[in-house]
Amino acid sequence: MQKMLSQFIAALRQSGLPISQAETLDAVRAVQLVGIRERELLKTTLSLSLSKTRPNQLILEQLFDDYFAGPSTELNKSLDEGDELSIAAESLPPSADDQSAPPQGELSVLAQQLLSGDGEGLTVAVAAAAGAENLSNISVFTQKNLYSYRIMQRLGDEALLADINSKGNSAPEPALINSLQARREQLQAQVRDYVEQQFLVHAKHKGMKFREDLLHKVKLSHIEHQDYHRMAALVAKAARKLATQHSRRRKVSKRGMLDVRKTLAANAAFDGVQFHTRWKATKIERPKIVAICDVSGSVSRVARFLLLFLYSLQDVLPKVRSFVFASDLVEVSELFEREDVAAAMEIIMQRWGNMSTNYGTALEGLQEQVLSTIDKKTTVIMLGDARNNNGDGRADIWSQVYRQSRRVLWLNPENKVSWNTGDSIMSEYSPGCSEVDACQSLNDINRIFSRLLKNS
Amino acid sequence: MITQHQAKLASPEILRSNFEKLGYICSDAIATAVYLACQLQKPILIEGPPGVGKTELAKKTAEYLASPLIRMQCYEGLDEAKALYEWKYGKQLLYTQVLKDQLGDVMRGARGLDESVQRLHQFGDIFYSEQFLERRPLLQALQAEEGAVLLIDEIDKADQEFEAFLLELLSDYQVSIPEIGTVKAKSKPIVMLTSNNTRELGDALKRRCLHLYIPFPEASLENKIIASQVPEINEVLRKNLVSFVNELRELSLKKAPAVSETIDWARALLLLNVTALDEPWLKDTLNLLLKFQEDVELVEPELKRLLNKSL
Secondary structure, three states: OHHHHHHHHHHHHHOOOOOOHHHHHHHHHHHHHHOOOOHHHHHHHHHHHHOOOHHHHHHHHHHHHHHOOOHHHHHHHHHHHOHHHHHHHHOOOOOOOOOOOHHHHOOOHHHHHHHHOOHHHHHHHHHHHHHHOOHHHOOOOOHHHHHHHHHHHHHOHHHHHHHHHHHHHHOOOHHHHHHHHHHHHHHHHHHHHHHHHHHHHHHHHHHHHHHHHHHHHOEHHHOOHHHHHHHHHHHHHHHHHHHHHHOOEEEEOOOOOEOHHHHHHHHHHHOOOOOOOOEOOEEEEOOEEEEEEEOOHHHHHHHHHHHHHHHHHHHHOOOEEEEEEOOOEEEOHHHHHHOOHHHHHHHHHHHHOOOOOOHHHHHHHHHHHOHHHOOOOEEEEEEOOOEOOOOOOOHHHHHHHHHHOOEEEEEEOOOHHHOOOOOEOHHHHHHHOOEEEEOOEHHHHHHHHHHHHHHO | OOHHHOOOOOOHHHHHHHHHHOOOOOOHHHHHHHHHHHHHOOOEEEEOOOOOOHHHHHHHHHHHHOOOEEEEEOOOOOOHHHHOEEEOHHHHHHHHHHOHHHHHHHHOOOOHHHHHHHHHHHOOOHHHOHHHEEEOHHHHHHHOOOOOEEEEEOHHHOOHHHHHHHHHHHHHOEEEEOOOEEEEOOOOOEEEEEEOOOOOOOHHHHHOOEEEEOOOOOHHHHHHHHHHHOOOOOHHHHHHHHHHHHHHHHOOOOOOOOHHHHHHHHHHHHHOOOOOOOHHHHHHHHHHHOOOHHHHHHHHHHHHHHHHHHO
């Protein structure tokens, strides 16, 4: 049972549930307590002790159904269904169950098992053989046939074949041969089913995990269209994680109301004379963010992802104002609040995407709309490539922003080498930034935003 | 706690049927969770939308085991002085004043500072002893002789620091008080934490708990709940109103009506002597089910369709 449980837990980990050893132990204790007789009870017990959030619970329940669908029921069923076969076997002169009877004394163990209709024994044997062949390591679908073959071999398929052939030669009991052959085919089908099911449990998520790891590292501009939705989920996950980690920073400051209790306690030693004062105020610091995203033609390949992150960030943090621009600056905070992520991005890309860039006008817009609200608590983030089509960049406004705000971040989706080449005027803006960074992959985004939240 | 209630906690099935007798109709998952929590002595973290009976579960468990329910409501800024213990500073001050003369007596005849301090030491930490300790819910739960049910309500409202502070209590059933030392539970309490998911809880906390998610109940279960809570209501009306509420939950509302709202509504209909659901009555009593004006506006034009579906 422990092996089965640990394999199940391994499969859960593959699907992304963070399960520690301590939880594994808890699950084992819980299962010992409730037993494994009742399927629903077992499922509830495992989900109570192993899954810690609602989405994980749903994953676990799904996997439980896949995993414990088990060959047992199906094999039994097919053995039951194979009624005519059992009749054939039973109609043989010596009882099929009587294994010491002379005609079957020479049969291999597997053949005897097949003939006796011992469904449960066979199920156990299949599972054991699968375990011995490390079936849980299966990772690509091309391995399925190989594993099926190996399991059959381990079950004693060779001896069984020999039985069938030799009996075929001497041919005293054609009924027995037919029955054996038919059952061998059934067994093969069951093994294949079992392998298929285990493949689903163990390998489906391995592939997904591999793909997600890849997505973390690959350059944003190289991500294929088909991976967009997966990326969206990853970005949202990352943003949520970052925000929960950092959103509740508290800072004790020496202001606010007198904390009478603490003051009395601190001065109890001085006969009640108040030497030290203790103050109540604890201040919750939440970053105030103005994020500006370039959606013009030159960054169109990565704009979607920048927007995605912007959206997620606004979703999880309070006080984020989001803007997009190609030439004119437009506030999209409300749009983000109103629409879901896909719709919001469609609207933005349709309305303002793929136009030619003009940082000058955009920054003038910034000066008009936002500059007055930027103060020493504000972090300003610019996502853009600073390619200005040789126009006036109005870097003076940017330095003004820099002087008024707490921090200014410029994230450039281009590689550092290509900054300041062609019409890129990164060097004009970089004096007005606390940090300038290349932002090319999801990992980059994670790193940068984690730093942002930590320092704010 | 377990040993004295072994019979009551023998299996999830027994728990479920006994809860039912107390008027708390629960699913198998809930009964199993309580069973495991008692047997394994682990806290349960209960999540779910508001009004599905998270707090009620703790109350009924306490009632069932005939042990005291100690409830601690969490909020932002909750600290250990309010959750665990505090010294009675006023009393300490008063006593030092009153005992000043006594102290003089004690010290009389002592020669030099050394000797005085020596004498003082003989009296130990009088002012930091149990008599001056103000017990807060967590300490009360640990020191309850017969065990207790400790309900830590809405843990997601408390700060992360407080969550970290709870870890020692949840895994080892002990807390450390600097002036006294480690306080171990006299009899391990059953701990239930509830959360409305306003923020993600820490992994360390989750790891120590069983996780129970209570969803909105299925129609049949809700039917039973209403029948037990509002037994006077007639069966047809009960079925209709349950299916109507279930229809409402399908809509994308700001706040879907929970079980507690269904119960309130059933009681109200009973009070108004309504015998069958119809549109005017629905319109008048809709505000019992829906708590946002936007929701009401969304549902009103749909009333007829929903009503036809649920009748």
